Amino acid sequence: MISDTSQNNKYKNLKIAALFCLVDIFLTGGAAFFSNSLTIMSDFFKEVADFTSVFFALLTLRVINSHKADEKFSYGIGKLENLASIGVSILMLMSAAFILYHALGRLQQPEHPQGTLPGIIIFSLSAIFSLFLYLRNKKILKTQKSAIVDSQMRLWLSKAWLDGLMATVLILSALLSNYHWSAYLDPLTSLVGVILLLHGAWKISTSSVHELLDASLEEASQLLIMKKLVEYIDDYESVIKIRTRRSGVQIYIEVFLGFNPNLKMAEVQGKIDHLTSAIKSTFEGSEVVVVASAENNIFE
């Protein structure tokens, strides 16, 4: 089961990210207004998209935490994380389209970026803080699987690269402003940023869609469950059925076994406990239930 501490870490992480986005929006918006720079204005709109995706993820996590498993959703509503991740990837796609549109326009009519100094400061600080958020999310992901944390990690990595590239381009444009071709640096670098965003969005959406569509564990994992049953083959008499399910990133495994009716319940429970531990060790963080079933052996 996902611990409360893990959930709190995810929540805290998203709140820090949302606060950073708000500060960035304020700074970028102000810089864009005073400098009349298209580069910074573009970044302002991208920041708004980033804040929206973080806020959306925050709301989703809040809903998931407040909605425990009940009669209607017996496995909880963990798949909402996957839906939220798809939302993040869509916003990343929209940001990429926005940047691509402006980059192509700049390639056709190149001009040197304005507002260089505020832009360099904002993009540099943003890149550093995005990198910090990427590393923070990466650390959380090592301790537990989470679609939201994975999408946030990819978002902040793309953003760190993009802002770092933009800061570099602004510095180079300022240093090389005497050269006409330096006007192409900004839009060309933006295209690289577009590729990074598209790659990040693709990674998020493919894994989230797969987890949304596939309700039970994939065959490769089912084989590992069978392997454990083979290892403990002498502990039970029959394998009645195996049920598995993914809910978001959480795995649920139920194994129904027939036991020797002459055994005492304590002995049966001991065997159940061993097998449960063995399967849990194979699937970290999973919920495993081994049930002594009274259903008939198929060969009886």
Add this chain to the structure above:
Amino acid sequence: MLEIKHEVIRNVLVINLIGRLDSSTSRLLVERMISEELSTNPRIVFNCKDLNYISSEGLRITLMTAKKAKSLGGALTLCEMNAFVSEVMTISGFHELLGAHANVDLAINAIS
């Protein structure tokens, strides 16, 4: 689709599995194993020469057959698996549990 043919060679029940053994076809194997007098022929060879695919549900039925055969003083072994089926058996530990042989004769010798 699963087709099942059987023959008894040297008091060993050889079950030829043809096609796919998965959740939609495993019931066929169960019904055949019950009807083929498993109790009088508890030594069984699954000939997998024409078995294209086996799923975890197919493994479950195989496991149950092996346990039933063992409880009757017999055993179950496998032969002539293709690369995919062999890999599945290896990953799930069935290779080690049941044994795998290159052909039917070797499997019958091993189990006799």
